Amino acid sequence: MKLKSKAAAYLLAISMMAASLPSISSFAEEAPTSGTFNEIFSWELSGDTLTFKVDENYTDEHITLDTGGRATDYELKPWRDYLPQVKHIVLDEKIYDIDSTIWSEFSRCYTDESINFETVTVGEGFDVEYSWHFGDAVVIAPKYSYTDYSAFQIGVSFESNGIAKEPYYEIVDEENKVEYVEDLSLLRMSGAVNDASSRALYKVQGRYRSVLLQDGAYLEKESETDLITYFKLGLLALPNDRSDLRKPIVLCYPSIGEENIKDMRSLNYSKPKVSVKLAVLGEANPELKGDANLDGIVDMSDATAALEYYAKRTAGLDASFKDDEELNKFSYYLADTDTESINGADSEDAKVDISDATNILTYYAQSIAGLEPDWNNIVSK
Numbered sequence: 001m002k003l004k005s006k007a008a009a010y011l012l013a014i015s016m017m018a019a020s021l022p023s024i025s026s027f028a029e030e031a032p033t034s035g036t037f038n039e040i041f042s043w044e045l046s047g048d049t050l051t052f053k054v055d056e057n058y059t060d061e062h063i064t065l066d067t068g069g070r071a072t073d074y075e076l077k078p079w080r081d082y083l084p085q086v087k088h089i090v091l092d093e094k095i096y097d098i099d100s101t102i103w104s105e106f107s108r109c110y111t112d113e114s115i116n117f118e119t120v121t122v123g124e125g126f127d128v129e130y131s132w133h134f135g136d137a138v139v140i141a142p143k144y145s146y147t148d149y150s151a152f153q154i155g156v157s158f159e160s161n162g163i164a165k166e167p168y169y170e171i172v173d174e175e176n177k178v179e180y181v182e183d184l185s186l187l188r189m190s191g192a193v194n195d196a197s198s199r200a201l202y203k204v205q206g207r208y209r210s211v212l213l214q215d216g217a218y219l220e221k222e223s224e225t226d227l228i229t230y231f232k233l234g235l236l237a238l239p240n241d242r243s244d245l246r247k248p249i250v251l252c253y254p255s256i257g258e259e260n261i262k263d264m265r266s267l268n269y270s271k272p273k274v275s276v277k278l279a280v281l282g283e284a285n286p287e288l289k290g291d292a293n294l295d296g297i298v299d300m301s302d303a304t305a306a307l308e309y310y311a312k313r314t315a316g317l318d319a320s321f322k323d324d325e326e327l328n329k330f331s332y333y334l335a336d337t338d339t340e341s342i343n344g345a346d347s348e349d350a351k352v353d354i355s356d357a358t359n360i361l362t363y364y365a366q367s368i369a370g371l372e373p374d375w376n377n378i379v380s381k
Contacts (some may be wrong), residue, residue: 038068043079048087054094062125063121063219065091066099078101080105084114089134097131107133122147124164129153143224144156144170144182151206153239169204184324185209187248201234210294211235219260232267235276236308245261249277249288249296253331256280281333282342289375290360292335294323299364306335307357313324313346320345335360338379 034044038284040055040063047052067076070350083105098106110113117137122128124145132139140155141147145164152158171187172181173363178200179188189197201211211234238245250264261280268275277296279288290298292305305321312319321331332352337359341350359378366373 005191021191033078033082035169037076038066040246041065041231045082045086047086050082050086050088050322051090051094051267053093054092061094062096063092063094064097064099065095065102067101076102076105082199084112087116087118088121089117089125089137090121091117093122093125094137095122096125097127098133100222103131103133109133109135109137109221119159124148124166124168128156132156132311145170149204149324153242155240155244158266171200171204180208183323184327186324186327187211188214190214190217192380193217194220198231198234199229202237205234205237206239206242208248209246209296210249212330213250213256214326215253215255217252217256217262219256231264231276235267245295247277249279249294250278250293251281251327253281254283258337278336279330281330282340284340285375286334286340288334288361289337289340290330290334292360294322294327294331294334297366298359302335303361303364305331306352307354308361309335309355310357313352 015275030184032043033046036042040058042053042055044051052065067133089106095200106117117134119140120134120137121140124142124147125152126139126141126147128139130160131149132151132154136157138159139147139150139151140159140321142162142164143160144167146162146246148158148160149168154344169180171178176190177193178190178197180186180200181188185208187200187204187210189211190201190213193213219264235248235250238247252261252264254261264276264278277288279286279291288294288296288298290302294310295301309319309321321335322328325344329342330346333340333342335356336350336352337356339350341347343350344351359375363373363375364377366378
């Protein structure tokens with residue numbers, strides 16, 4: 001009797017275990033966590049990271065991630081169904097854009113709240129401006145690359161994972177007439193500024209906050225229309241009408257010539273009405289007077305910069321507005337509202353002191369009050 005009971009219990013336990021296990025058919029129906037499509041592409045899901053790779057035997061360097069017109073719904077369906085659990089996407093560095101069939105799947109993040117990408121890692125040639133369909137994800141790519149540039153154009157958040165092997169906008173020409181200094185947000189130009197070198201203004205538009213035409217620089221008008229066009233595009237246009245960027249300012253020396261200064265001041269866009277902001281070193285009552293930090297506007301931060309400079313000098317400490325010696329000259333000149341020294345440092349005849357900070361603050365206060373402040377009146381008081 002006991003034997004039968006044990007056998008029955010054993011059979012019952014076995015049947016319960018079998019019922020709790022997935023069937024062979026359920027294993028067969030479960031989607032894989034890797035696969036291939038269009039012959040050269042493979043994908044793999046690891047945790048919350050979805051990676052797309054290009055066959056290592058495929059030698060092309062610039063590839064569009066696409067279906068080749070042959071991918072079936074079954075080929076795309078596995079990774080498509082995983083998208084709600086994906087936080088990070090990694091694209092092979094050879095991939096520079098995405099075709100409509102595939103990006104339509106990624107762009108579901110705009111309408112499907114269950115899909116929320118955090119990062120997209122790509123190579124240095126990926127065209128973010130054309131192929132971005134990942135919502136608020138951060139693009140991770142080499143700094144100074146075309147990817148970096150195209151992400152900036154449309155305001156996609158960028159995080160660098162190294163320096164580009166072939167920089168796109170780290171501009172230093174062979175004759176060193178054009179130099180883009182990222183850390184200073186500065187485009188420095190020297191010698192003959194012509195059509196070719198002026199293209200640099202457009203190529204990195206929006207990234208620089210100031211353009212410095214060095215002493216002795218001149219506009220070489222091989223083709224005046226093109227030269228003015230590039231100055232206009234570079235100095236006044238914003239990438240893709242991004243309103244979060246300020247127009248850059250132009251800093252130059254009187255050696256550039258009155259005619260060139262007049263030409264640059266004449267550059268403007270009618271819609272919206274914007275003109276070039278120009279500071280000529282040593283020019284009486286300059287347009288950008290008070291702009292100690294060279295950001296194109298006169299506000300509280302400029303008064304603070306002047307006050308900090310004065311406090312350091314009073315305490316016997318070294319003081320400057322900018323680490324770059326040439327930029328510091330312009331900053332000092334604009335901060336010195338009463339004597340407008342071009343020496344870049346205090347002297348017996350000219351100093352940046354508390355009166356300059358007060359003058360800048362007065363100008364700013366009148367501006368925000370809707371008045372039309374006049375430097376001559378402010379300085380004479």
